[in-house]
Amino acid sequence: MTTIPIISLDAIQNSMTRTDILHAVKGALIAHSDGKVISPPPGQLLFDNPKGDCHIKYGYLQGGDTYVVKVASGFYDNPKQGLPVNNGIMMVFSAQTGAPVCILDDRGWLTNVRTAAAGALAAQAGAPAQIRKLGIIGAGEQAELQALWSCELLNINTVDVFARSPSRVKAYAKRMKEHGIDVTISPNIPTLLQKCNLVITTTPANSALIQANDVQSGTHIVAIGADSPGKQELDAALFQRAAVIMVDDHEQCVHHGDYGYAVRAGLVPENSDTPLGAVLAGAKPGRLSDQDITITDLTGIAAEDLAVAGLAWNRCT
Template sequence: MSPLALPVHGLGELRSVLLRKDMLRVVREAFVRHAEGEVVAPRGGELLFQDPPGDCHIKFGHFRDGQVFVVKVAMGFYENAAKGLETNNGLMLVFDARTGATLAVLNDQGWLTSWRTAAAGALAAKAGAPSRVSALGIVGSGHQAEHQARWTAEMLGVERVFIWGRSSEKAARLAASLSHQGLIAQAVSSVEPLFERCNVVMTCTPSTSAIVPAAVVRPGTHIVALGADSLGKQELDPAILGRARVIMTDDRHQCAERGELAHALAAGLVETGVDVSLGQVLTGKVPGRFSDDDVTVADLTGLAAHDIAIASLAVESLRNAEW
């Protein structure tokens, strides 16, 4: 590579060097470092699109003792699947934190964001799960729903997965795909039977209104809400958070602005500061639940810390592969 060549690494190259266990490790470490104030990450940016519907998130930052800083651009355009296109796209830029030199362009087409989100969801599910998981529920039928089903089922050690999506056809296709991957997966007709069968439920849709009513949530249920990562998005009835014994957030201020927590605060159902840091739950400093009868919620809006961690891991893994 000449000194002037831009070091661009494509999706295939990244897939060949990154392992799931390493991604889980660094995403967990990033949760903890964020909770402990070891991340410099100014407020991210976002662009929202209406016609066709989509969004673009820009996150950036560095670890306080890190040698790199990262700028991540991630897009989601939700009508792309009907056009035969991928829903998600994006890339990450990695720079030397001492000189500003460009170290790598990770042209991952959104894959790194998808996998770090899957890792975050799985870790959050484990953090609040009851002692016995009856089955895993997935609200959603798209790209991230499949990742959450696979990663979280493995993390929890369960095989039974129930899926509900606003498109019954897509939910059925996802169930078939997961069944071919070794899970016992079934699509259901509404959220009610899903919550009847499942006490850990992942919500991963771009919904802009509550699609999970409080009445369906049974004692002992742990919900990981991933969809509300932009202003205006919502998946849960705010009353669910009002009932929750524990609310875990990836970032308190971010969730209070755009997560499920924001809707519960606006409705006056919870008070500011009611939530605990998921990073502190993962280290055991605070409990993720007190009893198997608790309703618990993890509200995830996405951390720059995860993008820094994944990008740093990618650069390190690529270098090791060259040796």
């Protein structure tokens, strides 16, 4: 039997740059919005003790040589044991024969960076003309990546952060300063929203953190944390105030994103969203005026996994 190549995390990381990943993820979001990606609803396993989740996403680009199946986990108590929250692998198969092509032993890194890229692109898509300060809610690995990638893409250098754990938020601020990012810490979310007109949420919260009445006109919010049933970061009423609602995938965001809470409550029509890919392609606006409140709801899509897995496969073989 032929041995299936296993590509190591080091090889994957050395094969691509941040610019490569941003370009690949942007193309994936556009292709997805154009209907060129075949991706059934994701599989999900949810765990209570310890708290965690596992996502199985899979799909292929029409006309592509390969398809990808990804298994990615997040166990939120892992840092107490000195372990990373995220882990996983991606499996690449031939779209002609179904034979396994390789296993990407990325340990969740590809998922992390494709999410960072999607968040940064979403931040750029709806950002006001003058960004006062970038606000980050959360203090984990994705909170760090979102700040780093968005600051670089938007050419800003100031971040305000809030997280529930004082020790974690202090450690976060220290890490960001080591990356050359100027960090301030807000005592609560309403204070952060007074200072920031671009906000990215990166938590596994199961109830709304951002209340509709606390958001100032002109603010763009990118919600990343609600990527499985039961999670929520945004007050459903906030969507009523939004001039533009962008989503990575309509069905996923209605089913288990923040947008779905507003739709199910009858606060906004189910067809009130715009594909993020269409905004990135220049076909739709991400903002109508500087006074608009705008929202991007990201649930993570297989198209992004296809893009980064294909990048790794092509560069490493």
